[in-house]
Amino acid sequence: MPELPEVENTRRYLVEIGLPGKTIALATIGWANTVKHPSLEDFVLDLPGGTIQKVARRGKYLLAPLDTGQTWVLHLGMTGGLRIHPRTQPPPAMVRHTVDFTDGTQLRFIDPRKFGHLWLVDDPAQATGKMGPEPLSEDFNDAALALVLSNRTAPIKALLLEQHIIAGLGNLYADDALYRAGIHPERPASGLSPEEISRLRNSIVQALEHSLSQYDQSRRDHWPDPPFGLSPWLIPRSPDAPCVRCGSGTMEQVKVRARTTFYCPVCQPPTP
DNA sequence: AGTACGTCCTGATCGC
DNA sequence: TGCGATCAGGACGTAC
Known part of the structure; x- marks a missing residue:
């Protein structure tokens, strides 16, 4: 992955x-x-x-x-x-x-x-086809994200996986970003408020940068043969695991567009 | 156009 | 203990 x-x-x-x-x-x-x-x-x-x-x-x-x-x-x-x-x-x-x-x-x-x-x-x-903005570049701002999400009824999680919307997110970081932002993965994208979109953008950047810094350390520690293992993400990826964010919820597992999706029903309510 | 789902692949894991 | 069934999902093609 x-x-x-x-x-x-x-x-x-x-x-x-x-x-x-x-x-x-x-x-x-x-x-x-x-x-x-x-x-x-x-x-x-x-x-x-x-x-x-x-x-x-x-x-x-x-x-x-x-x-x-x-x-x-x-x-x-x-x-x-x-x-x-x-x-x-x-x-x-x-x-x-x-x-x-x-x-x-x-x-x-x-x-x-x-x-x-x-x-x-x-x-x-x-090779790449049409690509959305790089999430760690200046091109990725609240207004740009709001624009591509407007008039889209699909679940926000599904859109985060589309490379022509945002480049580089996959199943794990999409879940992690939504978890950090406190946004339910099945919320229709067009229903997100400007504040939520801003929070989501920040969360995407934080999730990616957190992981990158761990990989930088791992390369230093294991050079010249760093391991392939994935960097740990914030969101617990097992059903019924305790939520580390609110401490009271337990993680739910659902399928969104055939992709395994985890969320905390307390942190990420289905309606705002 | 937007949305949803099937397809490609095979190692790991699960259930009987 | 062994073996078949199921699962995992990035990107694309197809259907509606």
Whole structure:
């Protein structure tokens, strides 16, 4: 379940371990469906020779522009993870794809469920599609959030998961943000007051930044092989667990758009 | 246009 | 103890 903090953690890992500047020698794809563009044949033909200029992130996508002018785009899906090791080091379990560099190191794409995707494109938008504002950027303000939520009757939780509304949130951080904000996940989005929208925006930022700071510490503690485990979030994710926010409620579990959703009925009442 | 649901995947967990 | 069924969900495609 890599969401924005996990993908950003991966980006920082890749930068710190020195991916920018490496030149690709060989791409080995173990599951053809992972490559979305161009064809598998063209992907493995065109990627080698490129030198990585930098590693950027847009939502949950990692963007690695090459000196060829094309951009190598990676999405970790639900179970994806990336590691760079010397090619001679035994690979971790569940490595689906590898990319060898000319300096003797190798990127390992670990992905048990094969939901990850790769692209090689001229324009990153070919891979990412239309994306909403980055929640940790200046573009993400109360007015912008209010605008995209207006006239939407869908549950607020469902909209938080749409990448063209806000980039980078997934199931866990959507729940965590709503929990921090004290907003019921099934409230119709258009029914939120300006105060609630402001609280929600702040809560999204806090949830993400809290997690990012934990990942920064974890990378320092475990360098050069930080663990894949998820950073602990505030919201208890088990039914009937005591609410750590109000201390009196017990967590409820429901499905919102087929996604497991937790909330505290006391902190997050169904009506304002 | 907005909303809802099925599909892809397989390791982990559950129930009998 | 073993084995089949179920669950997990990011993004996209399809249907209404």
